[in-house]
Amino acid sequence: MIGALGVVAISSIQLGMTGSQLVGARDDLLSGRFAVAENEFSQARDGLHNNPLLDVLRVLPPARRQLEALGILADMGTHAARAARMGEAAIRGQDMAQLSQMGQELRRLSADRSQIPPSGLAPPIRQAVALFDARYDQAKNVLTMLPLVSRVLGNGGTDSYLVLQQDPAELRATGGFIGSVAFLDFDHGKMRPVEPIDIEALDGRHLHRVLGVAGDPKYVAPPAPLTRVLDPGDSWELRDENFSPDFPTTARQAEFFLARETGRRVEGVIAVDPYLVADLLSITGPVTVPQTGDVLTSQNVFETTLRRVELHRGPTPRKSFLSEATTAVLDRLKKMPAGSWMKLANVLQRACSSKDIQAYFDDPAAEALVSRFSCGGQVPVFRQDGLMVVDTNLNSNKDDFWITRSFSLDIQRGSGDAARHTLRISYGPFPELEQLTTPYFDWLRLYLPSDARLVSASGISAHQGAELGDSVVQGWVQFASGERKEVTIVYDVPQVRMLGADRRMSLTWLKQAGRIADPIALRVAQASGDHGTTIRTDLRQDRVFVID
Helix, strand or coil: CHHHHHHHHHHHHHHHHHHHHHHHHHHHHHCCCHHHHHHHHHHHHHHHHHCHHHHHHHCCHHHHHHHHHHHHHHHHHHHHHHHHHHHHHHHHCCECCHHHHHHHHHHHHHHHHCCCCCCCCCHHHHHHHHHHHHHHHHCHHHHHHHHHHHHHHCCCCEEEEEEEEEECCCCCCCCCEEEEEEEEEEECCEECCCCCEECHHHHCCCCCCCCCECCCCCCCCCCHHHHHCCCCCECCCHHHCCCCCCHHHHHHHHHHHHHHHHCCCCCEEEEECHHHHHHHHHHHCCEECCCCCCEECCCCHHHHHHHHHHHCCCCCCHHHHHHHHHHHHHHHHHHCCHHHHHHHHHHHHHHHHHCCEEEEECCHHHHHHHHHCCCCCCCCCCCCEEEEEEEEECCCCCHHHCCCEEEEEEEEECCCCEEEEEEEEEECCCCCCCCCCCCEEEEEEEEECCCCEEEEEECCCCEEEEECCEEEEEEEEEECCCCCEEEEEEEEEEHHHHECCCCCEEEEEECCCCCCCCEEEEEEEECCCCCCEEEEEECCCCEEEEEC
């Protein structure tokens, strides 16, 4: 009897030592010492499985439950440390082929977690499981985005993607004027150095355009509004190709112009803007751009980019600064402690919802994943009520950096067939700054359900047409610095379209890429004169409203 108790006591001590080893391994994992943590977790697992003294405890069902849970935790820790080590190798070595193996380890980790019993665990083990669950919740963005990154960047082939550097200070339909581009190239998962290219190196300089003028073999006729920023007879070209707000349409147009101008073909297109760089700087802290010496922060990156591009104080081509800044920030990210990278997934997820990053891939499976993670920038055909306001700055200035916008939509529902919609757009004044601001010429488009009908408009020379399967009200809006501009568009939408199967009203309000969080107000009332419902929010992302 005494001997048996002694064996149990020794076994309990061994169990406690294993628990302490797991805690140490966990701390090494959280501190970024992945190889050390992997070895410690493996040793703890082997100790649990191969220690004859602990076999005594396995005879008792409650103790067996604790031992099995500890063994599973040790396995999970091994897979987590191995996955983290592979992720670090992928990022630091720019070897994205590691991501597929990382995904396998994470799937094994998830399978292990499902085997831990939901009850009957000792408090220390229960706390260890709760801690894992909390960490796992933080990592969900990484886990959900991994298939996309792995499919696109680590597929084992030789792939090239065109990166559009968009400038929202000169607002265009998908986010901003394309002043420079870059190529994201992978050779069997290994990323090659990224070099920014001034757009003029592709399109050609003034009077020496690659696509020439009307009558030349490569000439492409531009959409009519774009002729305002082109010299008479000039071809449509890559810098101005993002005229459509639907990013897949824009991306395919970019691929077309790239091939026509250079003969080069890519497997997809990615668009980024300074707001993404600002978010990345919130992780890295201040970063110096080697080419110019500018110290960038999340607060000053947009204005610094604007002044570098417009006033051109720097040794490199003036449109390349955003690419140089992005490269410097990414270089800093690679050198940061691996524990900080978890924040990167959160930034990318926010950037997708805010459209600061948009992507299109020729591979249908990759494109489906892009859409799943809301990174596709599609303009859908409105099945119920909806709208999207798209501004296109066509005066070759950077006034959108200063101009504020706000929107209000009043919907009067009545007993008739249609509901009256009144949209008011307020453009705030902007300062008169030498070499930076000029009168504002905006090609405004309002995308609506296909059966919406324009009633009246003021502040805009509007006419109605169709595009992307939707109705579009469009026209010129003009005003000067120091002025405010009010645009009002009145239109009707059939009430039957506004109601879902549950008889509740639904309205989708799409955000234009390149804007941060313009305020919006939505008021829905009965024509009988009730006060109705008013909702105030912003267009930080697309909004969907459901109202009884």
